[in-house]
Amino acid sequence: MNTLMKWMAAVGLLLATIAPAAAADLLMVRVDKLFPEAMAQLQSAISSRGYTVTRLQEVNENLERRDFKSDMYRVVYFGKYEEVKRATASHPTLIPFLPLNITIFAEGDQTIVVASHPQALRRLFPDATLKPLFERWEKDVVAIMDDVREGK
Amino acid sequence: MLTRLLVVTLLAGLGLSPALAAPDGAKLYGRNCAACHGETGTGGIGVPLALPSFQAGISDDYLRKTIRLGRPGRVMPSFDHLDKAEIEAIVRHVRGWNKGPAATYSTRPVKGDPVHGRQLFGQYCAACHGANGEGSKGTGVTFSRPRDLSIMAPALHNPGFLAAATDAMIKATLMHGRKGTPMTSFLKQGLKEKDIDDIVSYVRSFEKQPLPESAQVLDVESPVIVRDSSYDLKTTVENVKQAVTTNNFFYGRVQTLEYGLIEPARENPKQVIVYFCNISLLNQALAVDPRVGMFLPCRITILERDDGKVQVMSVNPKVLSRLFNNAELNRLCEQMSESYTRIMEEATI
Numbered sequence: 001m002n003t004l005m006k007w008m009a010a011v012g013l014l015l016a017t018i019a020p021a022a023a024a025d026l027l028m029v030r031v032d033k034l035f036p037e038a039m040a041q042l043q044s045a046i047s048s049r050g051y052t053v054t055r056l057q058e059v060n061e062n063l064e065r066r067d068f069k070s071d072m073y074r075v076v077y078f079g080k081y082e083e084v085k086r087a088t089a090s091h092p093t094l095i096p097f098l099p100l101n102i103t104i105f106a107e108g109d110q111t112i113v114v115a116s117h118p119q120a121l122r123r124l125f126p127d128a129t130l131k132p133l134f135e136r137w138e139k140d141v142v143a144i145m146d147d148v149r150e151g152k
Numbered sequence: 153m154l155t156r157l158l159v160v161t162l163l164a165g166l167g168l169s170p171a172l173a174a175p176d177g178a179k180l181y182g183r184n185c186a187a188c189h190g191e192t193g194t195g196g197i198g199v200p201l202a203l204p205s206f207q208a209g210i211s212d213d214y215l216r217k218t219i220r221l222g223r224p225g226r227v228m229p230s231f232d233h234l235d236k237a238e239i240e241a242i243v244r245h246v247r248g249w250n251k252g253p254a255a256t257y258s259t260r261p262v263k264g265d266p267v268h269g270r271q272l273f274g275q276y277c278a279a280c281h282g283a284n285g286e287g288s289k290g291t292g293v294t295f296s297r298p299r300d301l302s303i304m305a306p307a308l309h310n311p312g313f314l315a316a317a318t319d320a321m322i323k324a325t326l327m328h329g330r331k332g333t334p335m336t337s338f339l340k341q342g343l344k345e346k347d348i349d350d351i352v353s354y355v356r357s358f359e360k361q362p363l364p365e366s367a368q369v370l371d372v373e374s375p376v377i378v379r380d381s382s383y384d385l386k387t388t389v390e391n392v393k394q395a396v397t398t399n400n401f402f403y404g405r406v407q408t409l410e411y412g413l414i415e416p417a418r419e420n421p422k423q424v425i426v427y428f429c430n431i432s433l434l435n436q437a438l439a440v441d442p443r444v445g446m447f448l449p450c451r452i453t454i455l456e457r458d459d460g461k462v463q464v465m466s467v468n469p470k471v472l473s474r475l476f477n478n479a480e481l482n483r484l485c486e487q488m489s490e491s492y493t494r495i496m497e498e499a500t501i
Contacts, residue, residue, distance in 0.1 A: 028187035054412025124375040
């Protein structure tokens with residue numbers, strides 16, 4: 001018994017020292033399309049799921065204004081009014097993470113699209129009442145990224 | 153036999169054949185791996201998985217463990233949400249690019265002299281893999297490194313690598329090199345097999361050392377920084393704008409959270425966001441990891457609660473280190489976290 005306990009403690013210690021990499025909390029897609037085409041596809045995929053695109057942050061223009069070189073780079077913000085209103089009324093600390101957004105930037109003739117996986121929000125805000133909302137966002141964001149990747 | 157028949161019948165009843173129910177490796181690879189490793193394994197941000205010498209030098213188990221554990225702090229995440237069958241499907245898909253037999257390696261430790269190995273490591277390996285095995289600089293993401301190399305020298309000190317690679321695999325890589333990459337055969341460089349055993353034993357000794365900085369991501373006590381304001385909403389908004397300026401940022405737009413979601417007259421005026429930026433800092437952050445754009449520009453929210461109390465809040469920038477699994481962001485994240493806290497405290501006290 002004593003040996004078993006020692007063995008279990010040793011295994012536990014070994015497992016504790018292998019620090020896992022952060023979980024795959026980012027969704028990334030590389031598409032073989034020029035930026036404008038990929039951008040149009042992204043916005044269409046977002047709108048088709050009932051979200052409103054609220055703003056396009058022009059990152060590369062801001063960098064170029066200060067003489068920093070940059071390829072095309074945008075952050076697309078989107079949301080649903082009622083969802084945002086309800087979620088932030090009950091959980092104001094969610095506000096800094098909203099509206100949802102997806103980053104899109106050119107890399108040569110290809111385009112990279114990056115989104116934070118809503119499962120990361122589930123980890124940061126473990127409140128059970130938020131679970132259905134996060135699951136809905138998760139399903140939609142994954143589907144949006146799939147649409148962009150598959151060129152739908 | 154009867155059980156198998158029953159399962160097939162049940163699956164057929166659900167409209168699924170066993171083949172359809174099995175995870176689709178190509179699809180899983182496309183969704184989880186292709187952005188970094190390329191649709192056809194040509195690499196880019198990640199290792200070129202289809203490179204013949206890479207395929208010839210690694211075992212299936214190395215792939216499985218790498219997918220499962222990732223590389224802490226070095227961008228490659230841990231795909232812990234994938235189950236065993238899904239990981240196996242990805243491994244089979246990646247192995248589809250292999251023209252030769254799959255390598256298998258003994259799990260037996262290689263015996264050598266780590267003290268002599270350390271000396272040889274400094275002489276032969278450190279120039280590419282770093283003095284302490286921390287890997288080449290840059291984490292491989294897009295424009296953070298020159299694009300003329302097909303592969304980056306891996307971080308040998310990384311616990312994900314050490315857990316995935318057996319001694320025998322490391323030894324084989326040292327003996328034969330990896331064609332198509334800067335990794336050459338050390339036998340051809342004049343080392344003896346005994347010397348190579350010594351280097352392997354030194355690399356394995358990294359496991360007994362403390363977790364290197366390059367493998368650490370920041371822990372956060374809270375994902376959001378919150379401060380109560382002593383002022384009303386309007387004054388607090390003005391204070392935030394002022395504090396942003398005195399902390400070397402410039403503020404841009406000031407909007408409600410609901411901006412663009414509803415007509416302006418119906419926006420909630422009690423949820424205000426001040427956007428601000430420091431372009432030089434932005435450029436630095438994007439050079440380290442271009443994906444951080446999703447948290448830019450910087451923003452602080454000012455909120456008037458139902459009880460009339462005013463709070464300011466922002467994302468804690470330290471969460472980015474873990475989210476992007478990029479230890480090279482740690483310094484910037486800590487710096488940003490300090491700046492946010494300072495701005496919020498100046499605006500509220």
